Amino acid sequence: xxxxLIIGAGGVGRVVTHKxxxxxxxxxEIWLASRTLSKCDQIASEIDSTTIQTAQVDADNVxxxxxxxxRVEPQLVINVALPYQDLTIMDACLETGVHYLDTAxxxxxxxxxxxxxxxxxxxxxxxxxxxxxxxxxxxxxGVTNVFIAYALKHHFDRIHQVDILxxxxxxxxxxxxxxxxxxxxxxxxxxNGRFYxxxxxxxxxxxxxxxxxxxxxIGPRKMFLLYHEEMESLTKxxxxxRMRFWMTFGESYLKHLEVIxxxxxxxxxxxxxxxxxxxxxxxxxxxxPDPATLGPRTKGKTNIGCIIKGEMAGxxxxxxxxxxxxxxxxxxxxxxxxxxxxxxxxxxxxxxMILQGKWRKPGVWNMEQYDPDPFMADxxxxxxPWQDQEFDIDIDxxxxxx
Amino acid sequence: xxxxLIIGAGGVGRVVTHKxxxxxxxxxEIWLASRTLSKCDQIASEIDSTTIQTAQVDADNVxxxxxxxxRVEPQLVINVALPYQDLTIMDACLETGVHYLDTAxxxxxxxxxxxxxxxxxxxxxxxxxxxxxxxxxxxxxGVTNVFIAYALKHHFDRIHQVDILxxxxxxxxxxxxxxxxxxxxxxxxxxNGRFYxxxxxxxxxxxxxxxxxxxxxIGPRKMFLLYHEEMESLTKxxxxxRMRFWMTFGESYLKHLEVIxxxxxxxxxxxxxxxxxxxxxxxxxxxxPDPATLGPRTKGKTNIGCIIKGEMAGxxxxxxxxxxxxxxxxxxxxxxxxxxxxxxxxxxxxxxMILQGKWRKPGVWNMEQYDPDPFMADxxxxxxPWQDQEFDIDIDxxxxxx
Numbered sequence: 001x002x003x004x005l006i007i008g009a010g011g012v013g014r015v016v017t018h019k020x021x022x023x024x025x026x027x028x029e030i031w032l033a034s035r036t037l038s039k040c041d042q043i044a045s046e047i048d049s050t051t052i053q054t055a056q057v058d059a060d061n062v063x064x065x066x067x068x069x070x071r072v073e074p075q076l077v078i079n080v081a082l083p084y085q086d087l088t089i090m091d092a093c094l095e096t097g098v099h100y101l102d103t104a105x106x107x108x109x110x111x112x113x114x115x116x117x118x119x120x121x122x123x124x125x126x127x128x129x130x131x132x133x134x135x136x137x138x139x140x141x142g143v144t145n146v147f148i149a150y151a152l153k154h155h156f157d158r159i160h161q162v163d164i165l166x167x168x169x170x171x172x173x174x175x176x177x178x179x180x181x182x183x184x185x186x187x188x189x190x191x192n193g194r195f196y197x198x199x200x201x202x203x204x205x206x207x208x209x210x211x212x213x214x215x216x217x218i219g220p221r222k223m224f225l226l227y228h229e230e231m232e233s234l235t236k237x238x239x240x241x242r243m244r245f246w247m248t249f250g251e252s253y254l255k256h257l258e259v260i261x262x263x264x265x266x267x268x269x270x271x272x273x274x275x276x277x278x279x280x281x282x283x284x285x286x287x288x289p290d291p292a293t294l295g296p297r298t299k300g301k302t303n304i305g306c307i308i309k310g311e312m313a314g315x316x317x318x319x320x321x322x323x324x325x326x327x328x329x330x331x332x333x334x335x336x337x338x339x340x341x342x343x344x345x346x347x348x349x350x351x352x353m354i355l356q357g358k359w360r361k362p363g364v365w366n367m368e369q370y371d372p373d374p375f376m377a378d379x380x381x382x383x384x385p386w387q388d389q390e391f392d393i394d395i396d397x398x399x400x401x402x
Numbered sequence: 403x404x405x406x407l408i409i410g411a412g413g414v415g416r417v418v419t420h421k422x423x424x425x426x427x428x429x430x431e432i433w434l435a436s437r438t439l440s441k442c443d444q445i446a447s448e449i450d451s452t453t454i455q456t457a458q459v460d461a462d463n464v465x466x467x468x469x470x471x472x473r474v475e476p477q478l479v480i481n482v483a484l485p486y487q488d489l490t491i492m493d494a495c496l497e498t499g500v501h502y503l504d505t506a507x508x509x510x511x512x513x514x515x516x517x518x519x520x521x522x523x524x525x526x527x528x529x530x531x532x533x534x535x536x537x538x539x540x541x542x543x544g545v546t547n548v549f550i551a552y553a554l555k556h557h558f559d560r561i562h563q564v565d566i567l568x569x570x571x572x573x574x575x576x577x578x579x580x581x582x583x584x585x586x587x588x589x590x591x592x593x594n595g596r597f598y599x600x601x602x603x604x605x606x607x608x609x610x611x612x613x614x615x616x617x618x619x620i621g622p623r624k625m626f627l628l629y630h631e632e633m634e635s636l637t638k639x640x641x642x643x644r645m646r647f648w649m650t651f652g653e654s655y656l657k658h659l660e661v662i663x664x665x666x667x668x669x670x671x672x673x674x675x676x677x678x679x680x681x682x683x684x685x686x687x688x689x690x691p692d693p694a695t696l697g698p699r700t701k702g703k704t705n706i707g708c709i710i711k712g713e714m715a716g717x718x719x720x721x722x723x724x725x726x727x728x729x730x731x732x733x734x735x736x737x738x739x740x741x742x743x744x745x746x747x748x749x750x751x752x753x754x755m756i757l758q759g760k761w762r763k764p765g766v767w768n769m770e771q772y773d774p775d776p777f778m779a780d781x782x783x784x785x786x787p788w789q790d791q792e793f794d795i796d797i798d799x800x801x802x803x804x
Contacts, residue, residue, distance in 0.1 A: 262577035
């Protein structure tokens, strides 16, 4: 029986709160805090089975966080606020002696670079405090890391190659909208690609490498090689020859992004209009549909998984482990669509692992460093069932274009 | 020896002023007025051969216009301000007894519809006052009307079909920019197409009909059927079976326009941001390169002309009359690129026709209603030389796509 404090009341916070409230044998008391109290109260009002308590907090402010944690006295803080706030929340957990979990690694607000170094630097302090920090317990990073650890445990003596494939085939009916903060979306797509090969990182131009892959339950979609943050920890913890990450984007989505860049609408440098300084990216956000309104409109499925090649007892093995999620089913259950759902459910399961003591060691940990089996079992139980099958397609032979 | 008052100091006003100053035997005294006096002074400072006098005026304000015209005492007002201001300037000309010329017909600011009815309604008043109003003395409308009148005078007993082809192959090196007010640009492209056939107007969806035409001195370009204002007067004054207007647009230009619409950046409904009401279209204008900066960057050519089919002495005849203009040559001469140049030169020539008495009848007139020969001769003399050749391509058999 444990008390948990969830920080962040966006789409993911909504899903985490809904899902924790479904597992009262572990999460006997749930607090939800964010900068905007009314968002917390709205989510709490939707959940009738459990009493959710709410609070207001500025997650950039360590003393405020410490005061809230001291008042609530949780065993664990689930951080689903912004990636910029990981370090302040980790600081507050250390100061109050509380376990920590997040879904995306820290990014300095002015650097546009996701790296684990900032959070790995907390290793000694969490060890010394006897506290667990579980990093990246969303889907990717998160479930994809666990899929690979599971494959290594059950199917492989050695893994040679990993391809992580992320397909969101949801259709919200708008010509253009982003599922989350468009700034992060645009940064991800416009950055150089990068993959790991023979101990080195190989850079590609943005969107340089593509393949058309036939996603189970979705169909053929064009996917592009990107850098994605889970590869940093995975290549450190699991020896592989090559690891790549692929994400699907539709023609229309890419066209809109290209024009947004060409017009300078993604700029964070203010321009003057009507005597006011306005940041173009803020203006774009104001023009675009509110991501929170996409939930009820979004139809279709997500498919995220890993194609893993290697060997077992001297024989070549190739597996494909993936989850398919239906946007509308997610919305019916939690009033959030699939992108929030696939991140929020693993956050709840990671929290459950820590509170049940299955994944609890002093220090800062990535998902692949724990036993995957209990986590994999809970994915099937709590809404993210997975397939694990033999699969012998060579991605490099797939067509580049639809 | 005549005094002329030019109202409007944008790109076209710049060209008109430069060109009038080259013809001192007709324009012995030149005044240039606009809302922003410094723009007039800048243009005047570039021209050393003639003394240009400048003034400030709000062209929406009839009493202000009347006061200025009374002070300057011109024989003619050349209106190259905004189309919204045609009627106030006509009113002021009537009140002061001065001839009138413009390059684009009046558009009510709230209707987004170019129609001649507003200005044709001044017919009686200009007749009664013994004054000439010459409408649409730019390139299209303007020179295209004269090309057709010239063809009818010299090559045809009867015209059956007219296709007006407008190609701007200029490249300013920006991913997206508009040569003039982007609002008018966007309206033109996003409106339904319309052409004249057998006494009726036939509507098309926006950009529904396209053909790839090999423009002389430019090469193959994809052109789209649009409605364009000169067809309203031409079909009234010259009997034809069919008349169409085509304009070229590049893939990239169309892609940017489509996204601008999808994002709602072309909207004139304000949205709230940082507590301010901001009109998206105004924000777009602030993001885009200033059209005035395109001049020195723009390379390439324009080709605007008319393909005319009909009969002469019982034999079928097909002619193509067109002008090719080089953006950089225009800029060297007038510090304005081809789109301003091709509009400004015909405005000067139309003014010359009126002041020399060659095109001077009391009333409101369109270009095709006068003798084309002296105007055509001046086009060759003042920078817009034309070709007039046999031409037997059938546009309808051309490919739809590049």
